[in-house]
Amino acid sequence: MKYLFLLLLISGHCFSQENKLVIERLVGDFYIYKTFHEHEGNRISANGMYLLTKDGAVLFDTPWDTTQFQPLLDSIWAKHRSLATMCLATHFHEDRTAGLEYYKNRHILTYSTKMTDDLSKAHKMKRSEYIMPLDNTFSVGQYSFEIFYPGPGHSQDNIVVWFPKDKVLYGGCFVKGSEASDLGNLSDANPAAWKRSMMNLIAKYNNCKYVIPGQHHWKDQSSLTHTLRLIENHLQAK
Ligand SMILES: [Zn+2]
Numbered sequence: 389m390k391y392l393f394l395l396l397l398i399s400g401h402c403f404s405q406e407n408k409l410v411i412e413r414l415v416g417d418f419y420i421y422k423t424f425h426e427h428e429g430n431r432i433s434a435n436g437m438y439l440l441t442k443d444g445a446v447l448f449d450t451p452w453d454t455t456q457f458q459p460l461l462d463s464i465w466a467k468h469r470s471l472a473t474m475c476l477a478t479h480f481h482e483d484r485t486a487g488l489e490y491y492k493n494r495h496i497l498t499y500s501t502k503m504t505d506d507l508s509k510a511h512k513m514k515r516s517e518y519i520m521p522l523d524n525t526f527s528v529g530q531y532s533f534e535i536f537y538p539g540p541g542h543s544q545d546n547i548v549v550w551f552p553k554d555k556v557l558y559g560g561c562f563v564k565g566s567e568a569s570d571l572g573n574l575s576d577a578n579p580a581a582w583k584r585s586m587m588n589l590i591a592k593y594n595n596c597k598y599v600i601p602g603q604h605h606w607k608d609q610s611s612l613t614h615t616l617r618l619i620e621n622h623l624q625a626k
Contacts, residue, residue, distance in 0.1 A: 409456045411463060414598055417441065417531075418556055420606060421460060423451040425483070434483040434603055437558055438464060439551075441529030444473030447496070448549055448558050450487025457487040461494065472496050474528060476535075477516060478560035479546040480507035481576070483602070488514040501537070503545035522547070536592065538562065539585030540578040542571075542602070548589060555597035557612075562589070564615045565604025571618050572603070583619045586612070 410422040410433075417440040422433045436449040438460075445464050451457055461472055475491045476499040477484045485500070485508055492498045498516035500508065508515045520526075522537040534550045546562040557563075562585070564571065571579065590612050600606045601615075 408453055409451070409459050409463065411467070414556065414600070414606070416554060418551075418554065418598075420600060421451070421463075423453040423456045423460075425452045432603070435600060435606060437600055438472070439528075439531060439533075440464075440468055440470050441531050443529035445470045446528055446531075447472055447475035447491070449478055449484040449560065450475060450491065452483035452486060454486055457490040460487075474499070474526075475516075476500065476520065476549075477504060478549065478558070478562075478602075479543045480504045480511060480513050481543065481561065481573075482513060484560065485513045485515070488516050490514075492517045501535070501545060501547060503537075504547075507543070507545055536589070538589040538592075539581055541582035541585045542573075543576045544578065548593075550593055555595060557593050557596045557599045559589075559599055559601050559611070561602030562586075562615075563599060563601040563611050564618055565601040565606065566608050566610045566614045567605050568601075568603070568614070568618065571622050579619055579622050583616070583623065586616050586619060590616070 412420050414420050419438050421436050424431050424433050434452040439446045451460055464470055464472055474497045477488060488498045499518045499520045500516040501522055502519050505515055505519055520535060524535045526533055535547055536550055537547050542561040546560060548562055549558040599611045601611050
């Protein structure tokens with residue numbers, strides 16, 4: 389009985405830890421991680437990503453849940469024996485930037501664009517150590533990836549990241565998941581400009597194999613056109 393109780397205690401602990409941080413493989417060296425946040429009684433998830441390279445793991449956005457900064461690093465080490473060496477944020481909101489300072493203090497190179505840094509400063513969000521240009525290509529280990537600014541949308545500063553070899557588009561909150569029924573948090577959004585920005589993105593990357601939205605489902609390919617439809621619906625309803 390005592391052992392059963394202990395077992396339940398241990399498995400209960402693992403379950404709750406697992407539930408706070410969900411990691412799934414996308415393809416090859418790409419992994420999607422999810423953390424969660426309570427908002428008005430609802431549990432909302434946010435997608436982040438990491439890429440394993442020969443020069444360490446690169447984090448795309450930080451966990452939203454502030455208790456999961458270190459568990460994410462620990463999980464990457466436990467699963468892959470890889471140390472995170474770099475982290476970049478795709479816009480200034482908390483679900484992207486919350487862990488920047490923590491990671492900077494762990495000697496991880498943290499990056500955001502000048503626009504994101506200015507907005508982070510103005511809104512008292514955590515800030516990165518380094519500024520990256522809007523349209524920049526990074527080479528890390530055997531991978532290279534492009535930073536692209538499609539224009540304003542979910543926020544003024546939202547960027548996406550493109551991995552040409554694997555045709556992965558990390559869209560962040562600029563892209564809505566295919567089951568989203570509306571554009572979500574519009575507190576810093578520019579829906580009128582979002583339509584043109586989304587068309588820029590679709591024109592530039594028209595051969596994506598995987599598109600990762602900032603929230604929800606990432607396992608189908610319709611999220612770009614679905615987001616465009618949501619923007620159009622929103623504009624028509626006005
Ligand atoms: Zn946001």
